[in-house]
Amino acid sequence: MNSLEEFKDELETCFGTSCGFCERGCPVYQSLKVKTLCMKGRNRTMLGLLQGRFEITPAVVEAAFECTLCGNCDRWCSLKNTEHTRAFREYLLKHGIAPMKEHASLVASIKNYGNPWFQPRSARNRWTRGLNIPKAAPGKQDTLFFAGCTSAVMKPLIPSLVASAKLLQKAGVKFATMGQDEPCCGSTLRRVGQTEAFEDLEKKNLEKFESLGIKKIVTACPGCYTTLKESLEKAGSKIQVVHVAQEVSDLVKGGKLKVRKTHEKMTYHDPCHLGRLGGVFEEPRDIVKAVADLVEMPNSRYESRCCGAGAGLQSAFPKLSRDLASKRIAEAKATGATTIITCCPFCETQLRTVPGIDVVDLMELLLDASENEKDIRDDKEAEK
Numbered sequence: 380m381n382s383l384e385e386f387k388d389e390l391e392t393c394f395g396t397s398c399g400f401c402e403r404g405c406p407v408y409q410s411l412k413v414k415t416l417c418m419k420g421r422n423r424t425m426l427g428l429l430q431g432r433f434e435i436t437p438a439v440v441e442a443a444f445e446c447t448l449c450g451n452c453d454r455w456c457s458l459k460n461t462e463h464t465r466a467f468r469e470y471l472l473k474h475g476i477a478p479m480k481e482h483a484s485l486v487a488s489i490k491n492y493g494n495p496w497f498q499p500r501s502a503r504n505r506w507t508r509g510l511n512i513p514k515a516a517p518g519k520q521d522t523l524f525f526a527g528c529t530s531a532v533m534k535p536l537i538p539s540l541v542a543s544a545k546l547l548q549k550a551g552v553k554f555a556t557m558g559q560d561e562p563c564c565g566s567t568l569r570r571v572g573q574t575e576a577f578e579d580l581e582k583k584n585l586e587k588f589e590s591l592g593i594k595k596i597v598t599a600c601p602g603c604y605t606t607l608k609e610s611l612e613k614a615g616s617k618i619q620v621v622h623v624a625q626e627v628s629d630l631v632k633g634g635k636l637k638v639r640k641t642h643e644k645m646t647y648h649d650p651c652h653l654g655r656l657g658g659v660f661e662e663p664r665d666i667v668k669a670v671a672d673l674v675e676m677p678n679s680r681y682e683s684r685c686c687g688a689g690a691g692l693q694s695a696f697p698k699l700s701r702d703l704a705s706k707r708i709a710e711a712k713a714t715g716a717t718t719i720i721t722c723c724p725f726c727e728t729q730l731r732t733v734p735g736i737d738v739v740d741l742m743e744l745l746l747d748a749s750e751n752e753k754d755i756r757d758d759k760e761a762e763k
C-alpha cells in the first residue's frame with residue numbers, strides 16, 4: 380500500500396485543480412459544511428503537512444478521521460482519494476499521534492480476541508449451532524463460508540448468517556466454515572491506518588486459506604468482501620471471493636431457490652463496500668425484485684449515500700454518524716417503501732438506530748420468501 384509521501388503528486392494535482400466536484404456527494408461535507416472535511420480540503424491539509432507548512436494539530440487529526448471512506452469522492456475524481464485518507468491516518472500514527480481512543484480499543488480487541496468487539500473467540504462459532512455445517516479441513520472442501528467478525532459475534536446479526544447458510548443448504552451448495560478459527564479479515568485495521576498490523580494479518584490469512592485448499596470464499600460481509608478480494612488478488616492467489624448476495628442471486632436465477640413474490644414496495648441501500656467500492660450492484664437488486672417491488676432512492680448505485688457506520692466514524696464520531704443514518708432513512712422513507720433492504724452488518728445495525736422504517740437483511744428477506752414452497756406450488760396451481 381502506498382504511503383502518503385507517494386501520493387504527493389496526486390495531492391498537488393488536486394491543489395492545482397481545486398474543482399470541488401467531490402463536495403456534492405460527500406456525506407460528511409454535506410452534513411457539516413466544513414471545508415477541511417471533504418477531499419478537496421483534506422488533500423490540501425495533507426499537502427501542507429508534507430510541505431512542512433504547518434504541524435499536526437487536533438484539527439488535522441480530526442480531518443483525517445472524520446470520514447467514512449465511503450468512496451463517493453472517488454466517483455467524481457480520477458484521484459485515489461480514499462487511499463489518500465487511509466495513508467493520511469497511517470502517516471499520523473507513524474508520526475507519534477496516538478490512535479483515537481475508540482479506534483485503539485478496536486485494534487486491541489482484534490489483536491487479543493480476533494474480532495473488534497471484545498468477544499471471546501468461542502463466540503465466533505455460536506451462529507452455526509444446529510446447522511450441521513462441516514468445519515473446513517485441508518482438501519475437504521472447495522467453498523468456505525466466511526461469516527466475518529461483526530455478524531458472527533453480535534447476537535442481533537446472527538439471523539442473517541443463519542439465513543445465508545440455510546439458503547445455501549436449501550440449494551444444495553456444499554460448504555464449510557472455519558468455526559472459531561475464522562480470522563478477522565483486517566478491514567478495520569486497514570481503515571484506521573494500522574497498516575503494519577493489517578499486512579501481517581493478511582499474510583497469515585492467505586497462508587490459512589491456501590493450506591485448507593479452498594477455491595472459493597463466500598462471505599456475508601461487504602467489508603470482508605473487498606478486503607479479502609484485494610488481499611488475495613494482490614498476493615496472486617487463485618481463490619475467488621464473492622459476496623453471498625452474488626452466490627444466492629445465481630441460485631435464484633438458476634431455479635435452485637424458489638421464491639414467492641409480493642408487491643410490497645421495498646428499497647435497497649447499497650453498502651459502500653459492496654456497491655461503489657466492490658462493484659456489486661445488480662445481484663442484490665435482482666434478489667429484492669424477485670421478492671418484492673423495488674423502488675430506488677434518488678441516490679443509489681454509484682451515487683448511494685453512506686449510512687455513516689464506516690471506517691471508525693460510528694465509534695469515534697457517533698453524533699455525525701447518526702446524522703448520516705437519519706438522512707439515509709429519510710431518503711428511504713420518501714420513496715414510499717415500507718422496508719429498506721441491505722446486506723451489510725454495519726449498515727443494518729446503523730440504519731436500525733433510526734426509527735420509522737423496517738430495516739431487513741437481504742438474506743432474511745429471501746429465506747422468508749423461499750420457505751413456503753408448498754404455497755408457491757399452490758399459487759401456480761391456482762393460476763392455471
Ligand code: SF4
Pocket residue numbers: 392393394396397398399400401402418419422452455456457458460
Ligand atoms: S479531490 Fe478531486 S474532485 Fe475534489 S477538488 Fe480535488 S481534484 Fe477536484
Ligand code: SF4
Pocket residue numbers: 404405406407408416417418445446447448449450451452453460461
Ligand atoms: S470517502 Fe466519503 S466521507 Fe470520506 S471524503 Fe470521500 S465522500 Fe466524504
